[in-house]
Each structure stands twice: as structure tokens, then as C-alpha cells.
Amino acid sequence: MHVWVPYEEFVADVEQLAPDVQVAVYTGRDGVPADVGSVDFFVAPYATTAEALGVTNRMPELRVMQLLSAGYEHALPFLPSGVALCNARGVHDASTAELAVALMLASLRRIPRFVRAQDKHSWAPGQFDALADKHVLIVGYGSIGEAIDRRLRPFETTITRVARTPRPDDDVRGVEELPTLLPQADIVVMVTPLTPQTKGMVNAEFIRRMKHGALLVNVARGAVVDTSALLVALEEERIRAALDVTDPEPLPTDHPLWDAPGLLISPHVGGNTSAFLPRARRLVREQVARFANNAPLENIVVLGTR
Amino acid sequence: MHVWVPYEEFVADVEQLAPDVQVAVYTGRDGVPADVGSVDFFVAPYATTAEALGVTNRMPELRVMQLLSAGYEHALPFLPSGVALCNARGVHDASTAELAVALMLASLRRIPRFVRAQDKHSWAPGQFDALADKHVLIVGYGSIGEAIDRRLRPFETTITRVARTPRPDDDVRGVEELPTLLPQADIVVMVTPLTPQTKGMVNAEFIRRMKHGALLVNVARGAVVDTSALLVALEEERIRAALDVTDPEPLPTDHPLWDAPGLLISPHVGGNTSAFLPRARRLVREQVARFANNAPLENIVVLGTR
Numbered sequence: 001m002h003v004w005v006p007y008e009e010f011v012a013d014v015e016q017l018a019p020d021v022q023v024a025v026y027t028g029r030d031g032v033p034a035d036v037g038s039v040d041f042f043v044a045p046y047a048t049t050a051e052a053l054g055v056t057n058r059m060p061e062l063r064v065m066q067l068l069s070a071g072y073e074h075a076l077p078f079l080p081s082g083v084a085l086c087n088a089r090g091v092h093d094a095s096t097a098e099l100a101v102a103l104m105l106a107s108l109r110r111i112p113r114f115v116r117a118q119d120k121h122s123w124a125p126g127q128f129d130a131l132a133d134k135h136v137l138i139v140g141y142g143s144i145g146e147a148i149d150r151r152l153r154p155f156e157t158t159i160t161r162v163a164r165t166p167r168p169d170d171d172v173r174g175v176e177e178l179p180t181l182l183p184q185a186d187i188v189v190m191v192t193p194l195t196p197q198t199k200g201m202v203n204a205e206f207i208r209r210m211k212h213g214a215l216l217v218n219v220a221r222g223a224v225v226d227t228s229a230l231l232v233a234l235e236e237e238r239i240r241a242a243l244d245v246t247d248p249e250p251l252p253t254d255h256p257l258w259d260a261p262g263l264l265i266s267p268h269v270g271g272n273t274s275a276f277l278p279r280a281r282r283l284v285r286e287q288v289a290r291f292a293n294n295a296p297l298e299n300i301v302v303l304g305t306r
Numbered sequence: 307m308h309v310w311v312p313y314e315e316f317v318a319d320v321e322q323l324a325p326d327v328q329v330a331v332y333t334g335r336d337g338v339p340a341d342v343g344s345v346d347f348f349v350a351p352y353a354t355t356a357e358a359l360g361v362t363n364r365m366p367e368l369r370v371m372q373l374l375s376a377g378y379e380h381a382l383p384f385l386p387s388g389v390a391l392c393n394a395r396g397v398h399d400a401s402t403a404e405l406a407v408a409l410m411l412a413s414l415r416r417i418p419r420f421v422r423a424q425d426k427h428s429w430a431p432g433q434f435d436a437l438a439d440k441h442v443l444i445v446g447y448g449s450i451g452e453a454i455d456r457r458l459r460p461f462e463t464t465i466t467r468v469a470r471t472p473r474p475d476d477d478v479r480g481v482e483e484l485p486t487l488l489p490q491a492d493i494v495v496m497v498t499p500l501t502p503q504t505k506g507m508v509n510a511e512f513i514r515r516m517k518h519g520a521l522l523v524n525v526a527r528g529a530v531v532d533t534s535a536l537l538v539a540l541e542e543e544r545i546r547a548a549l550d551v552t553d554p555e556p557l558p559t560d561h562p563l564w565d566a567p568g569l570l571i572s573p574h575v576g577g578n579t580s581a582f583l584p585r586a587r588r589l590v591r592e593q594v595a596r597f598a599n600n601a602p603l604e605n606i607v608v609l610g611t612r
Contacts, residue, residue, distance in 0.1 A: 094438040094462050102411035109408045109579070114572045115418045116425075121564040123556035125573040130581035132400040150460045156400050156581075250429035258427040266420045267431040273415070275436035275462075 002038040002061070003288055006045040006068070009277065013285045018292040028052030041291055042066065043284050044075065047272075053078040064297065065304075066287055068280050069271075071193075072301050079304035086287060086299040090143055091279045092271035097147030099270045100189055100219045103242035105131055107215055107264050108187075132156040137185035139201075140192030140220060141172050148189060160185065164197070182209040187217065194221035204229040207239060215240045219270050222247030227257065234260035244270045308344040308367070309594055312351040312374070315583065319591045324598040334358030347597055348372065349590050350381065353578075359384040370603065371610075372593055374586045375577075378607050385610035392593060392605040396449055397585045398577035403453035405576045406495055406525045409548035411437055413521055413570050414493075438462040443491035445507075446498030446526060447478050454495060466491065470503070488515035493523065500527035510535040513545060521546045525576050528553030533563065540566040550576045 003014050004026045014023045024033035028045035032055060039059045045052055046068040056062060056078045066086045067075055079085050106112065108129040117124050134157050138145045141163040149159055160181055166174035173181065175197075182188065188210060192198040202216065202225040210216070218225050222245040233239050240262035249268060251257055257265070283299075290297050309320050310332040320329045330339035334351035338361060345365045351358055352374040362368060362384045372392045373381055385391050412418065414435040423430050440463050444451045447469040455465055466487055472480035479487065481503075488494065494516060498504040508522065508531040516522070524531050528551040539545050546568035555574060557563055563571070589605075596603050 095436045098411065098437055098461060099415060102408075102415045102417065105404065105408035106412050106417045109405060109572070109575070111408065111412045111417050111570070111572070112421045112424075114575075115421045115570070117573070118564055118571045119422075121557075121559045121561070123573045125575050125578070127578045127582075128575065128580070130401050130579035131404055132579075132581035133584060154456045154460065155404060251427075253427045255427070258424055263424075264417070264421065265424045266415070266417070267423070267429045269415070269420075269431050269434065272431070272433045273436035273438075274434070275438035276433075278439060 001040060001292060002035050003041040003043070004033065004039050005043045005284060006048075007277070007281075010043070010281055010284055013281060014288050017285070017289050021288075021292065026055070028055075032058070037061070040064070041288055043068070046276075046280070050074075050077075056080055056083075064287070064291060066284065068276075068283075076302065079302065081304050083304040084297060084300045085302040085304065086297055087301045088280065088283055089299045091276065091283055093144050093147040094279065095273045095275040096144050096191075096219055096270040097151055098273075098275070099244055099266065100144075100148045100191065100217055101151050103217050103219070103244065103264060103266065104136075104187055104189070104215065107217075107240060107242045108134070112264050131187075134158070134186040135160070135184055136187045136189065137162060137181055138189050138191065139175075139178070140190060140198075141167075141170075142191070142193075144219070145189075145191045148191065164192075178206070179209055182206065183211060185214060186211060187215045189217040190220045190224050192220050192224060194223055198224050200224075200226045202226060202230065204232070207233045210239050212238060213240065215242065217241070218243045218245055221245050222249045231256060231260055234263055237261055242266075244268055307346060307598060308341050309347040309349070310339065310345050311349045311590060312354075313583070313587075316349070316587055316590055319587060320594050323591070323595050327594075327598065332361070334361075338364070343367070346370070347594055349374070352582075352586070356380075356383070362386055362389075370593070370597055372590065374582075374589075382608065385608065387610050389610040390603060390606050391608040391610065392603055393607045394586065394589055395605045397582065397589055399450050399453040400585065401579045401581040402450050402497075402525055402576040403457055404579075404581070405550055405572065406450075406454050406497065406523055407457050409523050409525070409550065409570060409572065410442075410493055410495070410521065413523075413546060413548045414440075418570050437493075440464070440492040441466070441490055442493045442495065443468060443487055444495050444497065445481075445484070446496065446504075447473075447476075448497070448499075450525070451495075451497045454497065470498075484512070485515055488512065489517060491520060492517060493521045495523040496526045496530050498526050498530060500529055504530050506530075506532045508532060508536065510538070513539045516545050518544060519546065521548065523547070524549045524551055527551050528555045537562060537566055540569055543567055548572075550574055 002022045011023045028048040036058045040063045043066045068088045072087045110128045137160045139162045141161045161172040163172045242264040244266045307327045317329045334354040342364045346369045349372045374394045378393045416434045443466045445468045447467045467478040469478045548570040550572045
């Protein structure tokens, strides 16, 4: 059994799993290990290039391509026929959910205002919002949506969950109810995948239904929000926003969003934190163990048909 | 029964509690209501002046002085003999605990850095800390400490609780264990009352025992931290800090703390948020109801002996 991993830290973990396992490190930036023709389990480098993933063309024995991201579209062109593609569902949940809550708290409690006041040596208190008592609408209720929900509960908030398909047993409402749910929310968090249905979902009509002064948080993908419509609403100070993702991204230096009032921007740092490596490591250990024991893999998103 | 309340919003609440209740609004800024000689339950204005509290000298019938703050030292000179002084324990917990978590998340997830980058139109991602996996030491485990704990738990943190008196049943350690606990913590939150024992508690020795790069959060009182010792540690980039309270306070324009590296300052906004009024209202309603029904009051901190 030949396994490739993208980080040195994973080598010892994987070596312990089976007596006959061979582990090599492939970062996508350095050389291609000598056993490329024998690799059966390939943990692809995170946030890498198309060239780096193209190495699968030289892996006739490949059985599993394990990603460290939740998104997998970028890997499809490099997935050989019959190979199982597994994503990293769950690995980024803690970090991304945490950022969603951080953006809410920072915006409501006016951290950006205090940072700017600090730079001017100005002590300027006042009465501002709290997260307590707020009604939060989570749009997109997959594993990150659940992780946000779990973190918000002790803050004395009211939470409404929305997903594409209603799941009454989990108290999850369907997207078709959004027009009646939006006017009730103080905070709307977008955490949907980017699909033809969610592209531009937060448009002028969506924003018009939001409460005056409500906060929009986007930790999904930039294109889920119609940037022009958001910009108009921000300029008119109808809503506030906190975005970890933008459209376009990265945001060009001369983009008007930078100076929009009531907006906090973080530069797509939802998933890439100190929480990533321990969780990625745990996933790889478990997946390789399953593979070594002929147990069913988790997180299979596609079986290659190329 | 004559009750004075500091906000119009409280009047209807209190009027409903008993058929014979008379309610007047006394803000401490406007006039003194005509029934001052008959007041038996006085809800003192929040964050008010000594002059405003001096009105108790004109209340021969006074039985209860209810504060809307947790601290009560400022009211003692105005507490007539035999009058019960009640504080607002619990009313500020949600707001203050929330700010403590907001300061942690903002500092770790580098919100101040992103605000400054936004002002420069600069998209500058990177890998930073998460709160997940961090070991948090809560120093001072009263009702706000508990409220912080409750909010932190779903963030996948490890929490150690410290109070003056160890309470093994609640897993609360005694302050005498701090020298061995400090080196293990990634985040140290101060939420003790200010007493002769806690004044200057975070001194050079305390900071020296903290982990390199750890975060100090102060939502207690400014004087719990020795400002000079903190300043040295910040300048040397040994620790990071987030302070809602400072010593001196307000921080003078020319104070070196403003520009200390790795420091986030909020201007003592822990308790004064949108969460305050609903909780204060609930407390006043409950306390007046107890008084009207001859039930024991909550939160009696002192019985006047003047």
C-alpha cells in the first residue's frame, strides 16, 4: 500500500496504521516521489495548483483521491476513472463557524470602530448592540451551518435554520420560506454551497426584505451575494455586512466595497487557521485506516468515470 | 406602595404587579417626582451621579434601594439605615460574557489587522489562530465567569476555572494554583471583582508565567492589571492582550498603551448594550413583585446601618 500525504506531520500517523504501508510526502511544490506508479491512496495538497493535481495521470494504481477541502470541483478534471474522490467535509467546520460568529460579534459589538478609535488614541464609549436577544437566520444548514448554530445557542439568541430541502424533524425550513423569514431576522448568515440556485441569491429583492439595520454575514462564497445590490444597500445604510468572501475575489484595490459604510471585510480566512491541521490529520488517519481495513470510506463525493 | 423607576419602559410592568402601586420615573437628570416622601422601593438610575442618589435623604419611607449595576460601593453613602440595598447581579452577564468572547475571537482571528487592511484597500490573507483547541483560563468564576464558560464550550476549547475559593464539585480551582495553571493557558480571562487581593494581580510575575504568545483578556476592572508590567510584555511581544477596562480609565490621549503591539482596546463597553434594558426590566419586575408579595428579595448586598 502506497500513500502520499502533503505534510510531514502526517507521515508517522499513517505509517502506524498498517505494517506494509509506504508513505511519501508530496507537497505539489517540490519533486514527485519515486513510487508514483504504485500510489493507491493520494491525499492531495491543500489549496494547490492544477499542475500539482495533474500528477494523477501518472498513478495507474490509484484507488482514492482524498482532498483537504470541502469543495471538489477543481479536482474533477484530474480524477481517473474508477477512483473515489473524497472531500474534507467537517475539517473546516470549526474554523469557518468560528469566523462566522467572530464576524457577527465584531460587527455588533463595534470592534472595527474601536480599532479605528485606538489608532486615534480616542476613548469613545457608547451603547451598542449585543448578540444576546438577536434573531439569527442561518441560510444553508449543512455541517458548517450546524456548527454555527451550536456556537450561537449559549449566546441567548433565537435561531432559524434554512436549507434547500425542509427537514421538519431538525427544525430546518425550506428556502421557499425565505421571503417571510427574512423580515424577522436581525442577522442573516449565508453558508450555502455555490450552485446555480445560490449564485446571486442575496440580490436586491432579498436585501429589501431584510430588517432595517440587520447584519448580513457571508462565509459561503462571494458570488452568493450580488455585490452591486449589496453596495447600494450599504451606501444607503439600510443594512450592515461582514464578508469573508467577496465577488470579485481578491477584491481589487479600487473596488468601492472597501469603503462601504457598516462593512467589515476579512480576506477569505474562514478555513485556514490553526484548527485546520489537527482536523485534517485526524481525517487522513481515519480514511487511510478504513482503506487499509477494507472498510467503507467516508465523504465519497464522486467516483471517477473519466 | 410607591415605586420609582429610571425608565419609562418600566412603568407599565410595575403598575401591573399590584392594584395599589404608584409608579413615578426618576432619571436623576430631570425633576424629583412629587411623592418623594412616600417612596418605599427606589430603582436607582444606572451610571448616575452622587447628587442623583442623594435623593434618598428625602425618602423617610424607603425600604429598598435597587441598583442596576453589579457594583454597589458608590451607593453605600446614600443608603439610609434599615434599607436593603440590592444589586443587579446577572443583568450584565450576557453582555459582558459576550464581549469577553468577542475580544478573544477578534484578537485570535485578527479582526483588527483586517480592519486596518480594509482601510488601506489591502486583501492580505494568511494563516492565523483559531479559538478551537485553545486552553482558556477563566480567573474569577462568579456569574459572569460561568456565562463566559457556557459560551466558550461549543468552540472546542479546554476551560480551566479559577476562583478565590476552590469548589471541587464545580471543577473550580483556587487562586493559589495560578502559578502552575498559567503556563498551560493560551488565553487568560480576568473577570474578578476589584478587591485588595485582586488589585495588581496581573503583575510582572503573573505575566512571566504566561505562555509565550498567549492572550490576556480583561473584562474585570482596569486595576486588576499592572499597566506598566503589561506594557513591558506587549512591547517585547511576549503576550497579546484585549482590554475592555484600563488603568487609568479613560485612557489619556498620550498614554503609551494605545500604540502597544498586539493590543485591542474597547472603551469599557462590556455591560452597556442592547442586552441591558430587557434584563434590567425583568429584574425590576421580579424584585417589585417579591416586595409586593412580602417574599424575600434577591441580590441583597447590604442592609443600611447609617
